[in-house]
Amino acid sequence: MSTPLALHRPGPAAGRGAQVLRRAAMPDFFGWLEHTRTAGGCARPIRLTGTLAAVDPDSGRILRQQHTDELPDRTLYKACGNRRESQCRDCAWVYAGDAYQVVRCGLTGGKGVPASIGRHPVVFVTFTAPSFGAVHHRHIPRHTCGNRQRCDCRPAPCHARRTAARCQHGRPAVCFARHDADDPQLGQPLCLDCYDHDHQVVWNGFAGELWRRTKQAIERRLAALCRRRGIPHVQVVSDSGKVRRVPPVRVSHGKVAEMQRRGAVHFHALLRLDGVDPHDRTALMPPPAGITVDDLDDAVHAAARQITATTPPHPDQPQGWPVTWGEQVDVQRIGTSAGDVTDGKVAAYLAKYATKSTEVTGHCSTRLTPDTIDAYADPEGDHLARLINACWRLGRPTHSTTAIGATTTGERQGRLDDQPNLYAGLRRWSHMLGFGGHFLTKARRYSVTFGLLRDTRATYRRTEDEGSTDTLTVGTLTYAGAGWLTDGDALLANTAAAQRRESRRIGWEELAHDAWLAGAAA
Structure with missing residues (x-):
């Protein structure tokens, strides 16, 4: 039985305790707890209204149908899915778990990734920003x-x-x-006056392009090494049916961006050497015997030293800004013995930073607008205020400039492709100090995808709830709002979710302990 929403909205004088008692005293309280279980723990769940229908996927026949008016609160709750721990701790916890699986499967296999990749050479690289x-x-x-x-x-x-x-x-x-x-x-x-705030936010904005060029340089250096060592190219057939000759080795990566305290990003990347199967382009093969982890190590250092770029002209900097890596490029080889950087440690490390943003700098806000920018930007303010001001000022609308072609000197360098409003992203991402990239990215062949993990979890829940996956749930839903109806509802739902998580954690520990006892007895 549904309950009118008016009963869930106590007057302003009512406190959280009164809201909790009011909700707990309702006859459908336990049904409400079960109804909010999928969003329990979320700081700001999405409320949806509409119709849910169970459909036979073979015939398309509607087996049963239900409107959200028949549900508690006359709405459907869905977790917000925010990856930032500062915004929603529970959803970030789920995202960190998925990130751990994505990174770990690319190192040891599992979830459809062959276990043989655990024998592929892998290095853990940290690219830092230069000094400003x-x-x-x-x-x-x-x-x-x-x-x-x-x-x-x-x-x-x-x-x-x-x-x-x-x-x-x-x-x-x-x-x-x-x-x-x-x-x-x-x-x-x-x-503060000596510090080059403009250059730093520009570097944040173009760091993704620098990373793309660096990975290309690593692969090209390895391909040239294969030619010098007599390792032939591989012929593969493209989707269009054309036969192409490609290098026999490629680099798959998983990468996380981390914000430093000074407000500049640096990248932690796992680089894995893979071979190429001429008959199956999606297969994960070991690299040729003539290419080792030493070669990958040398290629990373060489690319970091040689790859530089220059941004397009800007009215405030007609010659553009140089975009290079900092002097500190750390390369560690992934091992499994004690004292080495193990795959589990690396996966946990990257998963932790995948849920972070700019919190370490002391700044955390949503996207800034002309109405809110004055609260954060100040050309004479502190370090963060000057960085945000630089983003907003450099990202202002400007006229298109003349494209300048690539140049080559003793080092490999080039000017980024010139496009109108290429700096506009600085204003859009001023709340991120100019960095607009994803905090966790990976190569297509590196590992499983987040989508696959989410679909697997949804299938498991549907099987657990309905006992079958033979039906397809189709929803015709519209957005009704965000957040719990009252603070009391948030407290009850989040407490119940925390208890379920603790119960699962204890269960995992008991299973691990039983497995250890069984192994010790054997």
Whole structure:
């Protein structure tokens, strides 16, 4: 039986406790809890109204039909699916679990990915942004701790110099502090006027293009290495029926973007060497015997040093800005022995950062508009305010400029393709400090997809609830709103979801413990 919505909306004087009691006293309370189970834990679920129909997929016949007016609250609740932990912790928890599976399956196999890829050479690479000005940092010359997660090593002085130097604006260019890990000064410029905020937000905006060119350079270097070592190309048939000759090795990647405290992104990437099957382009084969992880390591370092680009002209910078990687390019080989970077550690690390955004910088907001930009941007403000202001100013509408062709010098470089309003993305992504890319991306052949994991989970739930997957659920639904009707509803639904998660966690631990006992007894 449905309940009028008016009964769920107590007056402003009623507190959360009164809302909880009102809801718990309703006769359909347990039905409401079960109804909200799929969205339980979500901070701001989507409310939908309309019709749900169970359809026979073979004949198309409608087996049963139900309108949301017959459901509790006369609405259907759906989790928001936001990946950001700061916005919705529960949905981010689900996304992090999917991200872990996507990354892990690309390293060890599973969920349709062959286990043989666990023998493919893999490196874990960190690409950092260049320096845009001196910032307070925490540097540990030599680690003596046993666990980096609980590192208690004494850091070196921040910016130590023999002389009390000052910048051109008269501010100290030295800092002898040994910053703690949670020091709010970390990532802040020593001099705000010396720091190149424009260059940093432009770098954030074009970092995705720099990554694309870098991966291309890695694959081209490996292909050239195959030619020098006499490893022939492979003939494959394209979808159009044409025969093409392709290099016998390719690189599949899974990549996560992480925002640093100074507001610049850097990339953590898993690069896996794969071979090419001439008869099945989708097959995952090991690379040729003549190409090793050492070659992949060398190709990464060479591409990071050589690939540079120059952005198109801008009224504020007619010659454009250079876009390059920073000096620190860390390459670690994935191993499974103790002390090495293991696949499980890497997958958990990337999954954790897949749910992060700009929280580490101290800024977290939704997309900015002309009505809200003044609350965050200030050309004379702090570091974050100047970065947001640079995004908004550089992303203003400008006239199209003349395209400039690629040039070649001692290093491989080129000018990005010129298009009208190419900088407009900076304004659109000003709340992200100019970075508009996805925080987790992967190559098509690297692993399973998020869509496959979501479909599998939906099929499992449908089987669990209905006992069969022979019917197809078709919904004709419209958006009715977002969020729980009352704070009391949010408390009840989220508490029930937390209890279910804890129960599942305990069950997993018990199963793991039983498996360990069985293995020890054997």
